Amino acid sequence: MPRSQKIALGVMAAFFLLAPLVVYPVFLMKAMCFALFACAFNLLIGFGGLLSFGHAMFLGTAGYGAAHAAKVWGFPPEFAILFGTAAAALLGLVTGLLAIRRQGIYFAMITLALAQMMYFFYLQAAFTHGEDGIQAVPRGMLFGFIDLANVWAMYSTVFAIFMAGFLLIYRVIHSPFGQVLKAIRENEQRAISLGYDVDRYKLLAYLLSATLAGVAGATKTLVFQLASLTDAHWSMSGEVVLMTLLGGLGTVFGPVAGALIIISLENYLAQLGAWVTIVQGVIFVICVLTFRRGVIGEIGNWLRKPL
Amino acid sequence: MTEIFGVPTQALFGQLLIGLINGSFYALLSLGLAVIFGLLNIINFTHGAQYMMGAFVxxxxxxxxxxGYWWAxxxxxxxxxxxxxxxxxxMLSKLYKLDHLYGLLLTFGLALIIQGLFRxxxxxxxxxxxxxxxxSGGRNLGFMFLPNYRAWVIVASIGICIATWFVIERTKLGSYLRAATENPALVQAFGINVPRMITLTYGFGVALAALAGVMAAPIYQVSPQMGADLIIVVFAVVVIGGMGSIMGSILTGFGLGVIEGLTKVFYPEASNTVIFVIMAIVLMIKPAGLFGTQK
Incomplete structure (x- = not known):
């Protein structure tokens, strides 16, 4: 890991460890869940060049899976999260096999359509309780002895999950697998001619991204004790695109910064109703037209260091 | 009352009619998307918002x-x-040299802004x-009651689709357009103003969406969200048809509308998802789409 990234990692860890002293911890837990979600999304677009416009389906599926497992089946939290994640991974495998058959714009449209299909499924299925969602999900006892009803126990758990997910993604993008992925993004034909089974690499990246998005969704459900349709709606898929774009596509720390900015923004604008959507739209337009490197990308460019 | 496959004919033809109406809008919107995509290589995510704008204006x-309506x-x-x-x-003209995905992101942002403002x-x-x-009113066809306005929407949208197909495939202007789709640099070298043609094409595609919006206004209620979910279905229609051919998007649009209508009769729970399921099946069998060619 280059020194600039070591420092950034230290800053990030210190921020999430010290911030709860001054900021509302539930807000920070939400931010960490979305940061992990955005990092998982960035793995696909930033390093694989695949723009998924349907990542909400993994967040929503894992959320419903974890909520159902914890509330109806009485799973302990660690198994509820595992079950939710496994559900997202399975969905990732099935949708991935379909979506990687097309590239570019088509890939985005296909993932969007598949996610909308899942949304309608959750809208109609009985176990999701439709518009009400699965409410009052018990947080339970982690490993049988840590009571997650305690906010600091929950905070530490979310922090541990977030850091583990983040470091895993870091490891993946700097592994030989990640290098091949970048090669495919840059020039797919050449990667094929070098003998790489391009579809397998793409599917694996998609599956990994879906699984980690699932971890974020399942964790978020335990934090808020709620799984609802909002997490599966297309606007959520748009939001994660926005976080990653604003933070910096293909940067390591960008999605985390982007998630923090967008979540704070929504927090402040919440009373203003439709203005949230308008502000999100404006940020999209500004980022695409003039700010394509994103916040962290710009800082990294200015420092001439990879971030 | 007569029945077909255990379903009263009235209900069957009623849903078939609704299917044809929905299909008219799928066809008009996917046609606009295909025309824009052909020349700009951009998927216009704002299309649904522009359809909504048409209804609102x-x-x-x-x-x-x-x-009134005819003025509109x-x-x-x-x-x-x-x-x-x-x-x-x-905006869009600044993005042609970049990855096509930026066009998608920009138009998605614009759709959020427009829908938010109207909301x-x-x-x-x-x-x-x-x-x-x-x-207003309608006529009794013996086997079903056909409201005049719905008949008009179907006839008008078929007319618009065929006219658009004719202009693009059979006129000189259309041949410039198709040539510019194939090789813009060469067409420009022949002295045709390609950037202006691109601008006008986008304007035309948007106008088509707005026209669909006006036609939809008396059937569906006018609301800021009316285009948001519709456009996702239209994307699926576009994936199924493939954007290679104009006639392909028209046929796919009407066909899927009818299939969706029939699903409402025989298996209503799946009527929201049937188009997406068909998309998944088509992707397995013919990834380029029914009328598309794999690049």
Whole structure:
């Protein structure tokens, strides 16, 4: 890991460890869940060049899976999260096999359509309780002895999950697998001619991204004790695109910064109703037209260091 | 009462009609998307918002200026199309050298802005739009009751689709357009102003969406969200048809509308998802789409 990234990692860890002293911890837990979600999304677009416009389906599926497992089946939290994640991974495998058959714009449209299909499924299925969602999900006892009803126990758990997910993604993008992925993004034909089974690499990246998005969704459900349709709606898929774009596509720390900015923004604008959507739209337009490197990308460019 | 496959014919033909109506809008919207994609290589995510704008401008024309449906049909497409021209000149034209995905992201952002602005102003509840007096009522066909306005929508959209197909495939202007789709640099070298053609094409695609919006206003209620979910279905329609051919998008649009209508009769639970399921099946069998060619 280059020194600039070591420092950034230290800053990030210190921020999430010290911030709860001054900021509302539930807000920070939400931010960490979305940061992990955005990092998982960035793995696909930033390093694989695949723009998924349907990542909400993994967040929503894992959320419903974890909520159902914890509330109806009485799973302990660690198994509820595992079950939710496994559900997202399975969905990732099935949708991935379909979506990687097309590239570019088509890939985005296909993932969007598949996610909308899942949304309608959750809208109609009985176990999701439709518009009400699965409410009052018990947080339970982690490993049988840590009571997650305690906010600091929950905070530490979310922090541990977030850091583990983040470091895993870091490891993946700097592994030989990640290098091949970048090669495919840059020039797919050449990667094929070098003998790489391009579809397998793409599917694996998609599956990994879906699984980690699932971890974020399942964790978020335990934090808020709620799984609802909002997490599966297309606007959520748009939001994660926005976080990653604003933070910096293909940067390591960008999605985390982007998630923090967008979540704070929504927090402040919440009373203003439709203005949230308008502000999100404006940020999209500004980022695409003039700010394509994103916040962290710009800082990294200015420092001439990879971030 | 007569029945077909255990379903009363009235219900069957009723849903078939609704399917054809929905299919008309799928066809009009996917046609606009295909025309824009052909020349700009951009998937216009704002299409649903522009369809909504069409309905809203028509609504405002009656409520503020007292101009009815036929005026709206004439005025709205050029007005909304002109906003498209502005968007193309100010924003989209800056992105042609970049990855096509940026066009998708930009138009997605624009859709959020437009839908948010209208929601701020008019809330989320639907606003009624009066049926034109000339087309109210309906006729009894013996096996079903056919409202005149619905018949008009189907006939008009088929007409618009065929006219668009004719212009693109059979006229000189259309041949320039198709040539520019294949090789813009070469066409420009022959002295044709390609950037202006691109601008006008985007404007035309947007006008088509707005026209669909006006036609939809008396059937569906006018609301800021009316285009948001529709456009996702239209994306699936586009994936199924493939964007290679104009006639392909028209046929796929109508066909899927009818299939969706029939699903409502025989298996209503799946009517929301049937188009997405068909998309998944088509991707497995023919990834390029029914009428598309794999690049």
């Amino acid at each position: 028509a609504f405002l024309l009656t409520s503020k200026a007292g101009l 049909l004439a005025i709205v497409p050029p007005v909304v199309g002109f906003t498209g021209v502005i968007i193309e000149r100010l 701020n102003e008019y809330g989320t509840s639907g606003l009624p739009y009066p049926m034109p007096a000339e087309l």
